[in-house]
Amino acid sequence: MPRSFPTLALALALLAAPASAQDHPDMSGFWGADFTGAERPADLMAALPPTTGIAEDTGAAEFPRGVFGDLIPTEEARRHAEQWQPEQDMTIQRVCLPPSVVYAIQGPFPFEIEQFADVILMRYEYFDQTRLIYMDGREHPGPDYPHTKMGFSTGRWEGNDLVIDTSHIAASTITNNGLDHTDNVVMQERYRLTEGGNRLVATQWFSDPAVLVNNGARFISWSKRTGEHIFPYECDPSFALEYAQVGAE
Secondary structure, three states, X not given: OOOOOOOHXXXXXXXXXXXXXXXXXXXXXXXXXXXXXXXXXXXXXXXXXXXXXXXXXXXXXXXXOXXXXXXXXOHHHHHHHHHOOHHHHOOOOOXXXXXXXXXXXXXXXXXXXXEEOXXXXXXXXXXXXXXXXXXXXXXXXXXXXXXXXXXXXEEEEEOOEEEEEEEOEOOEEOOOOOOEEOOOOEEEXXXXXXXXXXXXXXXXEEEOOOOEOOEEEEEEEEEEOOOOOOOOOOOOOOHHHHHHHHHHO
């Protein structure tokens, strides 16, 4: 059924409506990764679906080859990971390719949230990537809709928790050590403010039966950093040449 769209003026007015007008927590601001061992709310963790394994790889440190936390790869995915070599991603053609949102949100880089009534904007410093989370009740598009590294996201409020469902994610890495997801992966995040609004915690759940026997998840925490800003992520592909030269020595 065709969708009806408001006039441009009305659309802009709705977009500019402050989040506080909707009586929801305001998650707007600059958020820096926090790896100090934030408390994991029991009810947030309990909301993860059954048969979910936690990938304890949040932050700058990454799993070595063959290690995937509690994720259980399929046999085909495990063979692919065993054959993977870091040099495959350190070429001129690939070194500046951004990862998908499945991997990008767990790293050490900050991100910024702009929150409005009908849409939430998340801007990541990592590879200068931006997400739109539609809060207007729209459905996810069909299978022919383009897949991108950030995917297509819709959100809703469950009490004080922001719940985001994402589909149409282009194939990319899960753990940056050879375990890759397909473009059929789906992801759900649950965000919550704690410590008087100075800490943001989230669970990130993802499912891709072609790659994982179980479901995967992460727990992530950020602290609010007033007055800081997102800086450009300037990836220089010539880094691949330096990497190859070091490897040859």
